[in-house]
Amino acid sequence: MKKSVFAVTLSFALGSSTFLPLAAQAESESIVYSAEWDTPEFIGEEFEAEDLDGEDKVWGFLEQHQDSFRIDGEVRDHFKVLDEVTDRETDMTHYRVQEMYEGIPVYGYQQTIHVNEDGNVTAFLGNYAPDLSNNDDLTKKPKLKSDKAVKEAIKDLEDEIDKKVEKFEVKPKGNLYIYIKEDESYLAYEVELNFLDPQPGRWKYFIDANSGDVINKYNMLHEITGTGTGVLGDSKSFEVTKVSNTNYTTKDTTRGKGIETYTARNRYTLPGTLGSDTDNKWTDGALVDAHAYAQKTYDYYKSAHNRNSYDNNGAKLISTVHYGSNYNNAFWNGVQMVYGDGDGSVFRPLSAGLDVVAHELTHAVTEKTANLIYQNESGALNESISDIFGAMIDNDDWLMGEDVYTPGTPGDALRSLE
DSSP states (O other): OOOOOOOOOOOTTTTSOOOHHHHHHTTTOSEEEOTTTSSEEEEOOOBOOTTSOTTHHHHHHHHHTTTTTTOOSOGGGTEEEEEEEEETTTTEEEEEEEEEETTEEEEEEEEEEEEOTTSOEEEEEEOOOOOGGGOGGGGSOOSSOHHHHHHHHHHHHHHHHTSOOOOOSSOOOEEEEEEEETTEEEEEEEEEEEEOSSSOEEEEEEEETTTOOEEEEEEOOEEEEOOOSSOOOOOOOOOOEEEETTEEESEEOSSTTOEEEEEOTTSSOSSOEEOEESSSOOOOHHHHHHHHHHHHHHHHHHHHHOOOSTTSSOOOEEEEESOSSSOOEEEEOSSOEEEOOOOSSSBOOGGGOHHHHHHHHHHHHHHHTTOOOSSHHHHHHHHHHHHHHHHHHSTTOSEESTTTBOTTSTTOOSEEOO
């Protein structure tokens, strides 16, 4: 069934982080309070700020509602402006703000404040955790150094996967935060462990900065299980680079800072070898799909949302196919896309699914904008937004992964959005 044409406005995850559905929900209430904290999570009252300049609009608005947030002292000591984005079409400006305590960011507690074309604040969205001063441990100097926290995280990881990790794709480091879990606040180090061997993983750890205990951990690797051994047989055209009369490479220099597609040749090293061909008639189906679909996804975001790659700054799109042997997954590892060939019975090569490629690259967009924590409700939103944009870009039907999942079963798919 073909989709009917309709307009989708989802500025969240495209740079402005405007949660319009929530605002619509709260039309009848100018202030909605968090059930967890009893502080505002939505404020829809207009605050006249046209006489204020830049970030002073943010500070003036927050000072106006200081009592609602139960803030004692200077408001500027409790927030930090992280980013400012102006939408040229609407002339609205969106500020991303971070809750702070004693100069330390509170992990996951970011807010957005929206200013209209007249220079007035129109909305506030986000959670604010009050009363952190009740925990004396948050003001003490950490007993643990950051490098020790990293070692504790690695030790726990290797116990978790029952293997030793010899190499990390990004050097692990500990970043100090106030971390809140189950109504308890901790002084903690956030540590990310990004690795490919013995199995791909991108683990997030929170280590108590005093005891060294693991407060929380989860794997951020966005995976879609996949199998496959060939292409669907459809013809595609895409940009490549001519190196010589007898050598072409899957390197596109016409979009952003480039789109490059590599082959791991069934090994576990990234990015692998840049795809090449002698007559520019490409027969590696997985390579063709990954390269063409990365271009198509880039083009969608550029034409529909005027977004230049996932970071809106032209970031290079790097993909690797033929990762491992019969590998049944595809993932975004924070740097690039990776596609396995699958085992040929449950899935074909994952790069053969346009919605799979679009889904995973949308995780990169979300990571660079709203940066939704990949756990609980925010993790569910992260996944569902990727599905939504996967369906927008691969718009032949409402099925997700139908081109790669169970090739021997007609009409099957991973999920349906219908």
